[in-house]
Amino acid sequence: MTGQIKFISGGMLTSIQDLGRYGYQKYGMPVSGAMDTYSLQLANYLVGNKRDEACFEITYLGPEIEFHSDTTIAISGAIMQSTINGKPVPMSASIPVSNGEILVMGAVKKGMRAYLSIAGGIMVPEVMESKSTYLRAKVGGFQGRKIETGDLIEIGKCSPIPIKEIPSPLLFIYPGIQTIRVIKGTEFDRFETDAWNTFLNSEYTVSNQNDRMGYRLSGTAIKHKNGADIISSGIVNGSIQVPGHGEPIIMMADHQTVGGYTKIANVVSVDLPIMGQMKAGDKIKFKEITLVEAQDLIKKQEENLVKLFNL
Secondary structure (H helix, E strand, O other): OOEEEEEEEOOOEEEEEOOOOOOOHHHOOOOOOOOOHHHHHHHHHHOOOOOOOOEEEEEOEOOEEEEOOOEEEEEEEEEEEEEEOOEEEOOOEOEEEOOOOEEEEEEEEEEEEEEEEEOOOEOOOOOOOOOOOEHHHOEOOEOOEOOOOOOEEEEOOOOOOOOOEOOHHHOOOOOOEEEEEEEEOOOHHHEOOOHHHHHHHOOEEEEEEEOOOEEEEEOOOOOEOOOOEEEEEEOOOOEEEOOOOOOOEEEOOOOOOEEEEOEEEEEOHHHHHHHHOOOOOOEEEEEEOOHHHHHHHHHHHHHHHHHHHOO
């Protein structure tokens, strides 16, 4: 038997996301999924879900939710103040909720996106093997759109769950400036000789032109040898394109499948969740690492998650 929750308010931008819609980019369908896949998995661990179960991705300002059945929830990711029936609840810990109680999630204090998991999962149909919402095409999630005031959503059956917390060494810290690790991009040789040094030694700011599709950065322009345009080629999460104006654009979860601008670098996989927590005004410095180092970093993160889930 499933339960139900009601959104008294939907928040600024709340959508249903899982780890993404893989295998369909060749048809032009973006992967989508959580901007911070790491925090989504931590939230699922806390309520006994599979690590790829869908959660509510909450951007900047949270929703208000009335529970119509007993369950267990968890909130991970961006730091925000949340209450149940007026009493503060912890981040990154299991939280029992009773029928009739109301969860109010405030504005984020650090980071940009929080993840609300519910024991038993969110009962929406999969589209192309994923529950993720791709807002631009109105695909997946709840009716292909963001969560709105008055929405009633089915949740899974909840078995008794032991209270858990995430060990502090596994949690992110969200300073206003981040060092983001990168490897060289596929069109690296299309830039001027000093472009790489410019890219690594400059400080960039996340501009107001940022969303789930990509982040435009403000800062020192990067110069091309013979223009920015190339024959359109595949794009992956974290690709850093440089259009003709010279300011980098980092491709994020809802990025298009192909693009026609030169790519100077790619954010390494382990740092993509950190990028997903950045907001307008945050500062970025880039650091080059090798492909082998990038692989070792994601391998270590995966080992920690496997250990956590006892897989």
